Amino acid sequence: MLSALGIAIGIAAMVAVVGISFSSRRQLDDRLAALGTxxxxxxxxxxxxxxxxxxxxxxxxxxxxxxxxxxxxxxGAVDTARVYRTDRIPKAESSGLAVLAARLSLPPTVGATVRVGTWLNAATARYPAAVLGATAAARLGIGRPSPLTEILVGPARFTVVGVLDPVALAPELDTAVLVGWDVAATVLHFDGHATTxxxxxxxxxxxxxxxxxxxxxxxxxxxxxxxxKPSDALAARRAAGETLDGLLLGLGAVALLVGGVGVANTMVISVLERRAEIGLRRALGATRGQIRLQFLAESLLLSALGGGAGVLLGAAVTAGYAAGQGWPVVVPAWATAGAVGAALLVGGLGGLYPAIRAARLAPIEALAAT
Structure with missing residues (x-):
């Protein structure tokens, strides 16, 4: 069990390094995705x-x-319409807000969220209803619209049904009054051509x-x-991905090397400590091939047990660290399967030399070691 534990620590280090790196990368990807790459x-x-x-x-x-x-x-911009809080405001004192005819799919596409009220739907898009951008609502003095809140848009009164949060990916919407596509055409004489x-x-x-x-x-x-043009965040995301890929490859190789050295060291010590057993088995008729197979099988078994335990330990370390940092927990499936496979491969290679060394021991020499 102690021998398998040494292997498990090496494999756990590899899984934890990969898991923590991927969790960090997922957090970075999520942040960059919010920038609209x-x-x-x-x-x-x-x-x-x-x-x-x-x-x-x-x-x-x-x-x-x-x-x-x-x-x-x-x-679509409705250039002929002006926005006023009431009809008592002089025409020259326009609020400088844009009137935009908007499709219903606008919020999910640009990542907009409604702070108060609701977004336009298939019904309100055909009637004088409006949604205000964050800056537009502040300029008009509307914090929380009620069913009776109205503004003057062009020649008609529109009921304010919602107010948006600031839209990071489309800041031009913050200073806009958004109305339905159909009502813009029928009431505000919108020509139906999109401007963005x-x-x-x-x-x-x-x-x-x-x-x-x-x-x-x-x-x-x-x-x-x-x-x-694609945003600079996309270039940053790719550069970060390439850097992290190189980091993962290097750290994973180091962790794998540590695990391999642990397996080889464990098996060499096992051969040295069990020379009497080897000599007794040879004296009783065991062939060199059987001795090699015995120690190679032991090496693979230790690697399999250590690899499985290391995967669980590494996943637990990843989950604990990622949770503490507020990151999403990501342990790639290929990392868990690859860790066990790598443990068996390294265990086989690490146990090959000790197995050959054990098979080469002469029975008399091995028995004399007792």
Whole structure:
């Protein structure tokens, strides 16, 4: 049991190193993902003569058909509408807020959350209802809207149904009054063309999606479409991933080497301490092959027991450390299976020399050692 414990400590070190590193990496990935590493925006650009080009009305649906794209939402600016708290405010004292027609899928796509009230739904999107950005609500003096809270948007009164938290990935929404797409067209004379299309895609295909976004959004004039570049957080995430991969490889190799040395040392000492047994077995007719097989089997058995115990110990250490740091607990399946496999491999290699050495002992020499 003490021999197996020595192996278990080496394997536990390897599992714990891998588990803690992966838990730390998952925490880093979660933080970087919150920065929108896979969020791209599409907006109408300008022609060579400086004229602004509108996106096609079907741009949003065409972008949604790109394979790696996972979510799409759009907003359209209603430039003719102004926002006032009441109709008693002079027209010249506009609050400087933008009026945006918004798709219902906007919050999950950009990571927006509703602080108070509710987001637009299929019913309220067709009627004069509005959701305020965090800054817009502060400027209008609306902290917690009630069913009777109204604002003046263009020529009509809109009921405020919700207020958003600050949106880190789309700060332009903080100073906006968001209304339904349908009511914007019928009441505010919105032309139906999106001014910003937010696109979520698979993180490993960001560059590939960005390369085809312009041509997909406006096949007739892809050069007049502005597509955002992947954020610096994506580059940081990849750099951190490469660094951690190298770190894991190095630490795992060191831990594995420690386990192998422990197995070899245990088996060499076992041969030295059991020379009398070896000599007695040889004198009773045991062949060299049988002696080699005996010690090699013992080495593999010790490695298997130590590997299993080491996996459990390493997982427990990972869970305890990650919980203390507030990280998600991640112990990759390949690490647990690989640890046991590595223990058997290293145990076999570490026990091979002692097994050969034991088989080479002459019976008389081994018995004389007693």
């Amino acid at each position: 896979n969020l791209l925006t599409v907006a109408p650009g300008q022609t060579v003569d400086g004229q602004r080009v509108a996106l096609p009305a079907e741009a949003e649906s065409m972008i949604g058909r790109i394979g790696p794209v996972t979510a799409v939402a759009a907003v 299309v937010y696109t979520r895609c698979r993180e490993d295909r960001v560059e590939a999606v960005r390369a085809v976004l312009a041509a997909t959004a406006d096949p007739r004039a892809p050069g007049a479409v502005a597509v955002s």
